[in-house]
Each structure stands twice: as structure tokens, then as C-alpha cells.
Amino acid sequence: MDGGGGGGGPVAAECNGKAGPGGGMGDVYGEDRATEDQLITPWTVSVASGYNLLRDPHHNKGSAFTEKERDAHYLRGLLPPAVLSQELQEKRLIHTLRQYEVPLQRYVALMDLQERNEKLFYKLLIDHVEELLPVVYTPTVGEACQKYGSIFRRPQGLFISLKDKGKILEILKNWPERNIQVIVVTDGERILGLGDLGCQGMGIPVGKLSLYTALGGLRPSACLPITIDVGTNNEELLKDEFYIGLRQKRATGKEYAELLDEFMDAVKQNYGEKVLVQFEDFGNRNAFELLAKYRHTHLAFNDDIQGTASVVLAGLISALRAVGGRLAEQRFLFLGAGEAGTGIAELIALEMSKQTKTPVEETRKKIWLVDSKGLIIRSRLESLQHFKKPWAHEHEPVKTLLESVKAIKPTVLIGSSGVGKTFTKEVVEAMASLNEKPIILALSNPTSQSECTAEEAYTWTQGRAIFASGSPFDPVNYNGKTYVPGQANNAYIFPGFGLGLIISGAIRVNDDMLLAASEALAAQATPENFKKGLIYPPFSNIRKISALIAASVAAKAYELGLASHLPRPKDLVKYAESCMYSPVYRNYR
Numbered sequence: 001m002d003g004g005g006g007g008g009g010p011v012a013a014e015c016n017g018k019a020g021p022g023g024g025m026g027d028v029y030g031e032d033r034a035t036e037d038q039l040i041t042p043w044t045v046s047v048a049s050g051y052n053l054l055r056d057p058h059h060n061k062g063s064a065f066t067e068k069e070r071d072a073h074y075l076r077g078l079l080p081p082a083v084l085s086q087e088l089q090e091k092r093l094i095h096t097l098r099q100y101e102v103p104l105q106r107y108v109a110l111m112d113l114q115e116r117n118e119k120l121f122y123k124l125l126i127d128h129v130e131e132l133l134p135v136v137y138t139p140t141v142g143e144a145c146q147k148y149g150s151i152f153r154r155p156q157g158l159f160i161s162l163k164d165k166g167k168i169l170e171i172l173k174n175w176p177e178r179n180i181q182v183i184v185v186t187d188g189e190r191i192l193g194l195g196d197l198g199c200q201g202m203g204i205p206v207g208k209l210s211l212y213t214a215l216g217g218l219r220p221s222a223c224l225p226i227t228i229d230v231g232t233n234n235e236e237l238l239k240d241e242f243y244i245g246l247r248q249k250r251a252t253g254k255e256y257a258e259l260l261d262e263f264m265d266a267v268k269q270n271y272g273e274k275v276l277v278q279f280e281d282f283g284n285r286n287a288f289e290l291l292a293k294y295r296h297t298h299l300a301f302n303d304d305i306q307g308t309a310s311v312v313l314a315g316l317i318s319a320l321r322a323v324g325g326r327l328a329e330q331r332f333l334f335l336g337a338g339e340a341g342t343g344i345a346e347l348i349a350l351e352m353s354k355q356t357k358t359p360v361e362e363t364r365k366k367i368w369l370v371d372s373k374g375l376i377i378r379s380r381l382e383s384l385q386h387f388k389k390p391w392a393h394e395h396e397p398v399k400t401l402l403e404s405v406k407a408i409k410p411t412v413l414i415g416s417s418g419v420g421k422t423f424t425k426e427v428v429e430a431m432a433s434l435n436e437k438p439i440i441l442a443l444s445n446p447t448s449q450s451e452c453t454a455e456e457a458y459t460w461t462q463g464r465a466i467f468a469s470g471s472p473f474d475p476v477n478y479n480g481k482t483y484v485p486g487q488a489n490n491a492y493i494f495p496g497f498g499l500g501l502i503i504s505g506a507i508r509v510n511d512d513m514l515l516a517a518s519e520a521l522a523a524q525a526t527p528e529n530f531k532k533g534l535i536y537p538p539f540s541n542i543r544k545i546s547a548l549i550a551a552s553v554a555a556k557a558y559e560l561g562l563a564s565h566l567p568r569p570k571d572l573v574k575y576a577e578s579c580m581y582s583p584v585y586r587n588y589r
């Protein structure tokens with residue numbers, strides 16, 4: 001149905017998932033697999049032409065339809081006479097977008113474009129990725145979620161609510177696309193740094209999946225955004241007469257678990273074992289529990305925990321290439337022991353364990369975390385949430401971050417508490433007095449919540465810090481030298497990671513695949529980047545980076561026996577590239 005992959009021939013056909021579950025035209029309706037007593041959905045497929053072709057975002061090319069196509073497809077008179085190239089359409093659009101001063105207007109204009117002309121939307125996004133990423137994703141998408149009720153026009157994904165209990169499989173069948181390869185799902189409890197936005201969290205899966213296509217080359221029709229509505233504890237939304245979700249407090253416990261169970265079962269039943277389910281912006285507790293529960297039964301991935309861990313580990317590996325030293329020789333101190341902090345800590349411990357062939361229980365001892373109650377230590381064990389327990393080492397109580405820095409003497413300081421301005425001058429100066437090249441990562445978002453600014457990090461360490469952050473900072477001029485801070489953006493990892501899982505037909509996510517992704521990303525940072533202070537490669541090269549990450553992840557899946565697309569392609573990088581979606585218009589007969 002969809003024009004699909006960049007390459008033609010058998011390779012592209014397989015990449016496009018037609019060999020996968022639910023694939024093949026005979027399967028399109030699900031009828032062939034349904035028994036006589038099962039209910040089916042009477043989907044039909046037709047060839048679009050004339051007015052309907054212009055209203056079909058998958059096939060619409062607008063004023064780029066050629067004279068011949070206009071004749072053949074009954075478009076004469078429906079379009080103005082000039083025939084424009086896709087490049088010219090793109091030039092006009094980016095010019096129009098730049099006229100909007102309010103970021104949300106750009107977001108709405110881009111969503112309109114996506115609904116009107118999908119290929120042009122992706123071409124624009126791919127060609128202007130650095131400029132448009134903050135519009136389709138954080139920070140603008142956050143504002144879009146806050147106002148999602150008034151932005152909502154046409155379905156961009158599926159809403160599944162508590163009211164749909166017992167009917168989730170039927171709902172999945174209402175989605176027009178059959179060959180789904182990636183689902184991004186949220187329950188809206190912790191949208192970016194904005195808290196509980198309930199049903200309005202839909203902007204997140206929609207945005208993440210457009211990045212899957214733009215950066216990782218997944219076909220748009222293979223991506224399904226889903227929001228699970230179990231209520232909201234956001235009082236303002238509950239009182240808002242225009243709120244689009246269930247007007248009740250969040251379901252928890254058994255009721256929540258049963259809905260999620262039904263959802264995960266239905267996903268597997270409808271799309272098979274190889275569909276990737278990415279959990280996004282769930283509240284802290286559910287995020288850990290869902291990942292622990294479904295990682296053994298599904299191809300499940302949590303970007304907030306695992307994607308963050310992988311991108312930060314990549315930054316650390318490349319920072320150590322720049323300053324020298326091995327991972328196992330470092331001491332790590334985190335401020336913030338939630339999804340990001342403990343996820344990163346665990347992956348660092350695992351990488352150290354692999355590198356030094358030491359049990360992970362030992363390597364964890366080099367990593368210390370501070371939460372809102374101070375340093376996490378053994379005497380607090382009883383009262384700690386389970387995901388903090390592995391980090392409770394023997395130490396006397398320490399209350400503040402500054403005292404913790406002085407006591408632990410870290411070489412690497414990582415901020416992941418969501419609380420801004422916590423890397424004070426004293427803290428950063430303490431790091432600078434302990435280390436010739438302190439590695440300081442201020443990961444909290446948005447910019448206002450960053451633990452310190454890039455300028456502060458460079459100034460307070462006399463230009464010695466290796467600094468990266470969660471939100472972008474402009475280059476800093478200090479003592480005549482320009483420092484370019486890196487951004488530990490999850491978008492470096494998850495699109496390529498997902499592509500690697502899909503092209504290998506992986507059936508489970510294994511931590512070794514995350515390590516492979518980190519190493520592949522770190523390998524892309526060059527000595528030229530290091531000279532400027534950058535520990536990540538430039539984002540403009542992201543499609544190539546994604547292909548390299550995908551190849552490494554796929555190679556690991558084959559090595560671990562978790563890949564199901566056999567035989568293994570010889571050149572995985574080329575194969576990954578050949579599978580990537582191309583936004584260039586196709587010619588119609």
C-alpha cells in the first residue's frame with residue numbers, strides 16, 4: 001500500500017516487513033487467519049485518483065504531480081498549472097515555517113503538512129533535522145501536549161482507555177495499517193519535565209515515531225503511536241471542560257496491570273513477536289515494572305531508561321577517548337536516582353564488567369548516587385525503592401551533593417534529578433580541584449532545569465571540563481577559545497537501535513545490544529570533534545550514524561541468536577541503509 005523503502009527488489013521487500021507477521025496481501029484483512037466465529041474488520045484497498053489522491057497523505061505530491069500524472073490520475077484542474085519540484089516545495093515550506101515566530105505555530109504547520117503530504121514532511125524534516133528536531137520533539141512537543149486538545153484534528157495514533165477493557169484487540173484492528181513494526185506507547189503520566197498530562201501525552205508517541213522515520217528510516221506506515229488512558233491525577237485537566245481524556249484519577253494496581261497485560265497480549269497477537277514496543281514517558285514506578293515484566297516476553301524497550309543509558313554511555317566512552325583513561329578507572333557520582341540515573345548507572349556497570357571481566361556486583365561499587373535524601377548508602381537499604389537498592393554501598397551518611405563530591409572524589413559527575421542549578425560553583429570547583437579534566441554531564445531538561453550551564457561548567461573549571469547536557473547550549477567563548485558543548489540527545493540512539501532490531505528480526509532486547517549501540521555511536525566522534533569539546537558527532541550526519549548503530553545492534557542480535565531474519569546479510573551497514581525509508585517522491589504510472 002505504501003510506496004515504502006528506498007531500494008527496490010527483494011531486499012527492500014523484506015525490509016518493509018512484508019515477510020513479517022501480518023504481512024502479505026492475503027493477510028491484509030486478517031480474514032484468512034480468523035476462525036468463522038471470530039469478528040473481522042472489513043478493510044478494503046482501492047487505488048486513489050483525482051480529488052481523493054490529493055487528500056491521501058501517503059501519495060499526495062501536491063503541485064509536484066507531473067503533466068502526465070495529472071492526466072492519468074484525473075487531477076487536471078484540481079491543481080494550479082505550475083509544476084514544482086519537490087526541492088522547490090521544500091524551499092517554499094521552510095521559508096514559510098521560518099516566518100512563524102511562535103514555536104507552536106511551527107509545530108501545527110508541520111503536523112498539517114504531515115497530514116497533507118507525508119513524503120514532503122519527511123523530506124523537510126530529514127534535510128533540516130537540526131532546525132526542526134526541537135519543533136517536532138522537545139521542547140515544542142511539550143507545549144503541544146499541554147494544548148493537545150485544541151490541536152487534535154485527525155487521528156495520528158490510537159487511544160486505548162480503561163473503557164476499552166476486553167476490546168483492545170478490536171481497537172488495534174481499527175488502525176488502517178497492518179504491517180506495524182514499531183509501537184511507541186505512553187500512559188501520559190510523566191510527559192517530559194511537564195508531569196501528568198493524561199491523554200494529551202499523545203504528542204510524544206507521534207513525535208518519537210516521526211523521528212523513527214526521519215532519523216532511523218522506518219517506514220511511516222510501519223509506526224503506530226498509542227496512548228493508554230488510565231485517567232490523570234492532574235487536577236487542572238480534570239477540571240478543564242475541554243479535556244479530551246477520561247475524567248477520573250489514574251487507575252493503579254490490579255486494574256492498571258490488567259489493562260497493560262491485555263494491551264501487550266493484543267499487540268503480540270495482532271502484529272507478532274517481532275513488533276517493537278517502546279515505552280515512553282511512563283511514571284517512574286510503572287516504567288521500571290513494565291520493562292522488567294515485558295522484556296522477557298516481548299521486544300520491549302524503554303527509551304527513558306535504556307535509550308538514555310546508551311547515549312550517555314556513548315558520551316562517556318568518547319570522552320575517555322578524548323581525555324585518556326579506562327571506564328573502570330573512573331569513579332561516578334550521580335545526582336538523581338530515577339529512570340535516567342539508575343538506567344545509566346547500570347549500563348556503565350555492565351560495560352565495565354564486560355571490559356574487565358569482573359562481576360557487575362563489583363563494578364557497581366564504583367558508582368554512587370545521591371537522591372533527595374542524600375548519598376544512597378547501605379544503612380538506607382530498607383527504605384529504598386527497589387531500583388535504588390543495587391547502589392546502596394557501605395558509607396557513612398552524607399547529606400549534600402557538595403559533601404558527596406568531597407567524600408567520593410568522582411572523576412565523572414552526572415546530573416539526572418530534574419532539578420536545575422544544583423551543580424553550584426562550589427560543586428563544579430570541587431570537581432575541578434579533584435580532576436585535571438572533570439567530566440560533567442548536566443542532563444536535566446528543559447534548559448531551565450539544567451544542573452549548570454555550559455558557560456558555568458567551562459568558566460568554573462577554567463576551560464578544563466568535558467561537558468555535555470540534556471538540553472542544547474550554544475558554544476561558549478572562554479579565554480579566546482570556543483567550546484562546543486555536546487547534547488546527550490536520545491535521538492542519537494533510539495532510531496538506529498530500533499532499525500537494528502527490525503532488520504535483524506530480533507525478538508528480544510538484550511543489554512549487550514545497548515552496549516553495541518553506545519560503542520557504535522562513540523566511534524563516530526572524531527579528534528576534530530574532541531578539539532572543540534564535543535563528545536558526540538554532529539547531528540547533521542544522523543542517518544549515517546543510525547545505519548551504523550543499526551548494523552552494530554543487528555550484528556549483536558545475530559551473535560546472541562536473537563535474530564530471526566535469516567540468513568544474516570553479509571554487509572549489515574549496506575543492508576541497513578538499503579532498508580531506510582526514502583522521502584523522495586515516486587513516479588506514478
Ligand SMILES: NC(=O)c1ccc[n+]([C@@H]2O[C@H](COP(=O)([O-])OP(=O)(O)OC[C@H]3O[C@@H](n4cnc5c(N)ncnc54)[C@H](O)[C@@H]3O)[C@@H](O)[C@H]2O)c1
Nearest residue numbers: 308336337338339340371372416417418443444445470488
Ligand atoms: N538524554 C538526556 O539527556 C536525558 C534523558 C532522560 C532524562 N533526562 C532528564 O533527566 C531528568 C530525570 O529524568 P528521570 O526520567 O530519571 O526522572 P525520575 O523522576 O525518574 O528521576 C528523578 C530522580 O531525581 C531525584 N531527585 C529529585 N529531586 C532531587 C533533589 N533535589 N536532589 C537529588 N535528587 C533528587 C528523585 O528522587 C528521582 O530519583 C529529567 O530532567 C529528564 O529530562 C535527560
